Amino acid sequence: MRKIYRNVPIIVCLLVVIWISAMWLLAESQEIVFAQDQDRFITKREFDRVLTLQERQPIYMKGAALTQIGELEANQPVAIIGEDEVYYELRLGSMSVFLRKGYGTVEKKRLLAVGHTERLAAIQAIQKTAVYEEADLESGIIMMLEEGYRYPIVREEGDWYILKIGERPGYIHKQSVGMDAGLPVLVYHQVLPIELMTTMISTVSLESFERQMEYLADHHFETLTAQQLYDYLEGRLVLSNKAVLITFDDGLLSSKEFAYPILKQYGFTALQHIISSRTVRAEGEQLFDAEGPLQFFTAADIKELSDVFQFEAHTNDLHSLNETGKGVALQQSKEEILSDLQQNIAQVPAAISLAYPFGHYNDDFIRAAKEAGLLIGFTTTEGYANMKTSNYEVCRFGVTEKKSFEQFVAYVEGDITGQ
Template identity: 65%
Template sequence: MRKVYINGLLLVGLVILIIVIYTKWISVETEAFAQGFQAEERKFIILQERQPIYMKDTAFLKIGEIEANQPFAIIGEDEAYYELRLGKMTVFVRKGQAIVEKKKVMTAVHTEQHAAIKTQQKTIVYDAANLQSATLMYLEEGYRYPVVQEEKDWYIVNIGERLGYVSKRSVALDEGLPVLVYHHILPKSLMKTTASTISLEAFEQQMDYLADNKFKTLMANQFYDYLEGRLVVPTNALLITFDDGLLSTKEYAYPILKQHGFTAIQHIISSRVNRAQEGQVFDAEGPLQFFTNSDLIELADVFQFEAHTYDLHSLNEGIGIALERSEEEIIMDLQHNRQQVPDAISLAYPYGHYNEEFMRAAKEVGLLIAFTTVEGYANMNASNYEVCRFGMTEKKSFEQFTTYVNGNMIWQ
């Protein structure tokens, strides 16, 4: 009888222990979910040795290394690569010696980008907010990486459903990308005004500087992915834009850009395309001339053609006429504009004038970015429909140009 009693007590104790453990597990899981995690069954890899991770842009580009003996959830695979998430991006690890398992793990729920950081050397990402904790991965030198959170002395990245910690002392906060905007280009001897005009000599000096310092120009889709936290870009990346589709940029900018292997965006006022006959001859001393359809085809190896409205590029008493139009009228104009530039994903507001109706119209027709004339850097803090640029005219000094493209301009 006593033995039965003792066995009963042991059974009761075991049940209580199971309840306590289960309750504690539920509590931990609930707390983890509240802190941005949820339990999921995932396929994950543990590498037997450190391996590079690659981003797929125009080619596979190494952007870091993930450490051995750390579990990383994978989202897919093909014959050659495992696919993981880095923030919102898909990154790739070559298949090799790795353990592949399925199990229930706590995965991060919140993966929205918070900001971006710039690496100035190869940078460690830690397993916890502690310099003595294990290493999860390494970030390459000279890139801008999206981060999902900020916590005291740490920036937090999401890699393979793991939160990784980057010491603020090891990186710089990304101020944003430089975006240059040009309009009219003429040799200095032919210039009659500096309004929206830069000399050929100044433009050539600026492009030589970018080439000598190995700057990388982005296309519109790459720029959009950067703003959305879906693309790691070099610290020396920038965007070159032109507004209006002026023939002077074919005459003077195009050959210089092509020589250096640069690309640029041309925002087109489509009602002004084909004002002249095909094969028009450039006249530096005459009225402004605009691209023809044949120019759009001929120059497509350097210029990406984007939207600048069909017929809203005019002023009424100093105010852009688009601000007098209804949202429906702006939508109709932009739809007409996009017939000329069907692949456009960006818009430049005429004269930089815009309002809520203009922004909503741009979204409605499927444009993903809109550029203003407000001077500053383009970053994740602002709306994609209020992107800052830096206006390049003859009034800007070469020192101002270099300060801006190097990320050192301070905005009051």
Template identity: 65%
Template sequence: MVRKIYMNGLLLVGLIILIIVIYTKWTSFESEAFAQELLIEEREFITLQERQPMYMRDATFIKIGELEANQPFAISGEDEAYFELRLGKVVAFVSKEHATVKKSAWHTHNSHTIHNAAIKTLQKATVYGEADLQSAIIMYLEEGYRYPIVQEEKDWYIIKIGERLGYVYKQAVTLDEGLPVLVYHHILPKSLMKTTASTISLEAFEQQMDYLADNKFKTLTANQLYDYLEGRLVVPANTVLITFDDGLLSTKEYAYPILQQHGFTAIQHIISSRTNRAHGEQAFDAEGPLQFFTNTDLAELTDVFHFEAHTHDLHSLNEGLGIAFERSKEEIIRDLQQNIEQVPNAISLAYPYGHYNESFITAAKEAGLLIAFTTQEGYANMNASNYEVCRFGVTEKKSFEQFTTYINGNMVWQ
């Protein structure tokens, strides 16, 4: 009898302890979850009397969406004509016309965000206030743009607009594969070509640029690519970055007038130790040794070419490997600093021959460069490091069909 009472007592004590532990953990979890999900702030919000366009500021104002009427959105700033709000990290603007402002407490979501994905709209896309097709519509995304997302949840992609979470039905959009980045080196008329190594014919290059123009592609700068990779820029679906490595004079002779005709810009990665091999204006010799841009060229071609880094004196190989592998981080930094002296607006680097290691990456960061391009083929997207940006090498060996497949985001690598 005593034994039975003793055992029942132990069971009762154990049950009480278990209840206390569960309650403590639950209240702790509940409190932590509440803190993560909801932060109470007092903010200024706009409410629109009618649906209004939302813009992003580039060279001009570009319409990137429409905000629905009678929906509150937190503002982050204003000027005389526009309220400023945030679409993720993107700064967006809506006209002050037909808008009222009030300050109120707001439960903002402090959800864990991701910064390595975007969606692409093939048509105008609806953004809902909840993960429910029957919930209120809060805005619309424009057709033909790439938008950064903050989360993914079952059948929904989630954006953040004016401190609110917005839900985009996955079947209405497609996941953004990333931006096409083209890299060229040498250009010659087909009749003068003696090799296809790192060379494309003038005829093939002209056909490719005509295709981009006919399909209304927009070219980006290195700064714009960086903002896209950081989730700070909404870019059109038809967007491409055109790059040239080495600063060869043939690109001035043949690529420059074609790019200028179409209103395109391109990046030229300059090897600064080679710009002093000639001075002033050069007569181009298609059949002679390779010729490089001079300082005069760098000053005169800025309407089309944006000049970026390609090292000062590290563009050489030793037994098949870039000589930067033989240099210390400090030596690479000094070389890059000397390179940047000639291209002072540079924010990007093209690794010589695509060869790099951790020391090279660290040196690029410490030299103040924000992006580095490899020769690995692929798209430039938010999944990879900004110092391992993929490109697509274009030479005479690549067919026009391969070019268009890549440009249109349909290239698949095994």
């Protein structure tokens, strides 16, 4: 009996070890089952560098200047991917964001992390918005989103949207935000003083254009580049709710004469889609003639106006219609379209977008655009640019004198109900 009692501590220790091992295996199996149930959307992973703050700190994105787009709460660990002398770098969705150093500790740690994700959509923060640890309003808050920005989400589950921050899943209650309809992309062609207008087709008066640009400036809109639009569509960029992309098609000299000074006055930029075979119809500086044939930018104009216009593709010599009213490109093979686009891009080498002539395109046109290295294809279908459609079928709102000022405001403010 004494031997049995003497062995009791050993037996108890063995039982404790067995129980702990069983609980650990159970926990691991639960994590595996959880991951399998979520299609491995969320798994537990070990990260070499995990930042935990001692106090709440702003999160910034970098552009021309630092912009605060949220706040990370204290005691909420996030994986970091880099650092410099001043900032830690981490990911929000697929974009880099930054936190000032000096307010936390960095260590190796295991976190619940978001696995493979694809772009899904974006939400609009209409007020400061909490991002929770779990799909539960009683759970801890990871971060706060700033009011007035669009944030990419990677999944929705029931009453919740899921955002990826520092590799972790963060949960946003649907009732606290709005779904982002997409970015307004405006397309202009001809801008003329009203007394020089002979048609309203593809033309807007100088007076209307001035009023529209003044509205954008007064309501603090920012104009975007083609690259920013692409990054937004790919879920790699947080954008202001007051963002708009202005585009011009054809490279008409009237946009130099009348639109360029107004855009420059307000500090706005715009895309100008160039038909490169038409830029050789004249050389050097031209005098604008509203009563003569249409005039197009020359190579000199393209160089001179690059502080406002970003020059993009609109084909070299495919901007015409056949006898049935269809774009001639639709009769071309993919190889023929590609050859034309390569000639076009030779004149606008920084181009990453294409405006399809007359909005006409097909699968061969898209394949040729991809092979030419273009990332965006603009159509003439009216609607917002968002992640629901292909990057090669991006919608725009056509602006002509036929459109009312109220319609313009509805387009840029994201409310086209009843328009």
